[in-house]
Amino acid sequence: MDKIKSLNIDCALYQTDFIRPIPKIVSSELQWNDNIYMINLQWNYTLEINQDKLSQVKEIIQKACITEINDEEKKLLFDYLSNEKDLLKNCGFTSQRLPIIIEKNQDIAHFLLIQICNLDGFEEFLEVFIQIEVTQNTLELFAHLFGELKLPQEYITQYINYCIDFCNNIKEKQQQNKLVRFVSVFIQQMLRLKAFSTKDILTDLQAFCIEFSKVGEVSKLFKLVKGQEPSTQ
Structure with a gap:
């Protein structure tokens, strides 16, 4: 640098003008980029x-x-x-x-x-519950759930109808009678707890009791249903 100064060279004469665009004047109002959206974020x-x-x-x-x-x-x-x-x-x-x-x-x-x-x-x-096989376990579990949860009466009625239909469709007689006993005890329990109204499925209950009248528990169910008929009219 000292040598350049000693030559008395004016450095300003050799400056280069860089070509660049004229900057835009920024207004006082900020403009946000709204093109980025964060949709359906899930943690x-x-x-x-x-x-x-x-x-x-x-x-x-x-x-x-x-x-x-x-x-x-x-x-x-x-x-x-x-x-x-x-x-x-x-x-x-x-x-x-x-x-x-x-x-x-x-x-x-x-x-x-x-x-x-x-x-x-x-x-x-x-x-x-209204899609799977009706077994002693499913009936017991449903009864437990009723005791702890507020199950809709319409749903309970639907499930009882499902159990009745399931029993009717079993081909093997011994297996059918066994499940009929379980279902009869289950329905009696639901009736005593006033989980549903017999008037909603009275015809189906009576048909079930008549069809399986030789099964011991069914006769008890029939008496219970008959005893509730006046209160449902």
């Missing part, structure tokens, strides 16, 4: 879940579809799902798995249904 709640617990819960529920769960696993499942509701939403319990869990582990099915009764989609699980 991934599994990020907050203890993954070790979740994997254990999923494993137990998977096992519950295959075999009876031991007391230790059952206690672990109940403790985790009772205290951490986020686990419940991601534990793998679906309406498709409900029928097999009812038969293999009725108490677990009962626990899970009570836990999810206030969640969206619970109606799907109730619909399962």
Whole structure:
């Protein structure tokens, strides 16, 4: 630099004018870019879940579809799902798995249904009862649910009708009579609890009692139905 100065060269004569666009004058009002929309954002709640617990819960529920769960696993499942509701939403319990869990582990099915009764989609699980095979386990579980949840009377009536139709469609006589006894006891229990009105399905109940009049429990049901007829007129 000192050498350049010693030559008395005017550096200003060698400056280059860079070509650039004229800047726009910014107004005082800010203009936001509205072209970016964030639609249907969903928070991934599994990020907050203890993954070790979740994997254990999923494993137990998977096992519950295959075999009876031991007391230790059952206690672990109940403790985790009772205290951490986020686990419940991601534990793998679906309406498709409900029928097999009812038969293999009725108490677990009962626990899970009570836990999810206030969640969206619970109606799907109730619909399962009027689609699957009627068994002693399903009848007992339905009675337990009625005692703990406010099931609509229309739904209860629909389920009883479904049970009657299911009995009528069984071909094997011994199996049919066995289920008829279970269904008769179940309907008597629902009547005593005033879960439904006989007038809504009186014709079907009478036909059921006449069809299976030789089955012991059915005669008791018939007497109970007849005893309620005056109050339903």
